[in-house]
Amino acid sequence: MEPYVVIIVFLAVGTAFTLSAAAGFGGSLILVPTLALILGTKSGVALSALLLAANNVVKVYAYRKTIPYRKAVPVIVLVAAGTFLGAQLLIAAPEKVVTVAVVFCFAAAFLIESLRLGRWRHVGSPILAFLSGATSGFSGTSDPLKGLAVRGLDLDRMHLVGALSLVSLIGDTTKTAIWTEASLLTGRHYFVALACVPLMLVATFFGRRFNTRVxxxxxxxxFWTVMAGYTSRLLVNL
Structure with a gap:
């Protein structure tokens, strides 16, 4: 790999980790397209999953005192159930249909929050959590729904980031296990993740500091800027 490519990768990794630590999610918005462009789609997506899973370990530790475990568990269970069923039933669904559905959910959630319809947020959270897992087989579609699902729990920003970090850890660890089993992640990829540990620590520190002051x-x-970024990316792929 050329030296300038290595620099680009580490800049993307550092930026993605900082954004993820500040917002609780959003790292894949930067990391997946960057690594996919440089390494190829499969290798890029697989390495992104590994890096984000490792980074989420650091985030969970950083936000360990503000993780609402009891509130987050139902979302985690529904995400896992959706992933299980989605792998079997929705894997053949046209990607454009899924993209349109995700964009619609984003627009509806933004409208509900703008109009302060709190009851609808609580009702929609479990549905979005399930759909997040069900659509996780499609690159870039699970994070927006995951963000909306956790947002519906009505948490303050510190607990929201803590919950998102825990939910993300479960999801990214599952993806990492799948890619490793499929031999798309090798010892070389794990070495890259190990080399990025200092970046994870520094980025998490700055991201958390930003979160506490904003x-x-x-x-x-x-939060909604990250959601808009995901939506723009989905629309471009239509």
Whole structure:
């Protein structure tokens, strides 16, 4: 790999980890397309899953005091159930149909929050959690629904990031196991992840510091900016 490519990769990794630590999710928005472009789709997606899983371990430790375990468990269970069924039933669904559905969910969730329809957020959270898992077989579609599902739990920003970090850890670890079993992740990829550990520590520190200083309103803006980024990426792929 050329030296300039290595620099680009580490810049993308550092930026992705910082964003993920600040918002609780969003790392794949930067990491997946960058690594897929440089390494190829399968290798890029597989390495991204491994890096994000390792980074989520650091995030869970950093936010360990503000992880709402009892509230997060139902989302985790539904995400896992959706993933299990989605792998069997929805894997053949046209990607454009799934993309349109995700964009629709994003628009509906934004409208519900803007109009302060709190009851609908609580009702929609389990549904979005299940759909997040069901669509996880499609690159880039699970994170937006996961974000909306956890957002529906009505948590303050610190607990929201903690919950997102825990849910993301479960999802990315599952994907990493699948890619390793399929031999798409080898010892070389794990060595790259190990080399990125210092970046994970530094990025998590700065991301968490940003989160503690930005305030609830600032975090809400960051959250919906990340969601808009995912939506734009999905629309481009239509």
């Amino acid at each position: 305030g609830e309103r600032g975090y809400t803006g960051l």
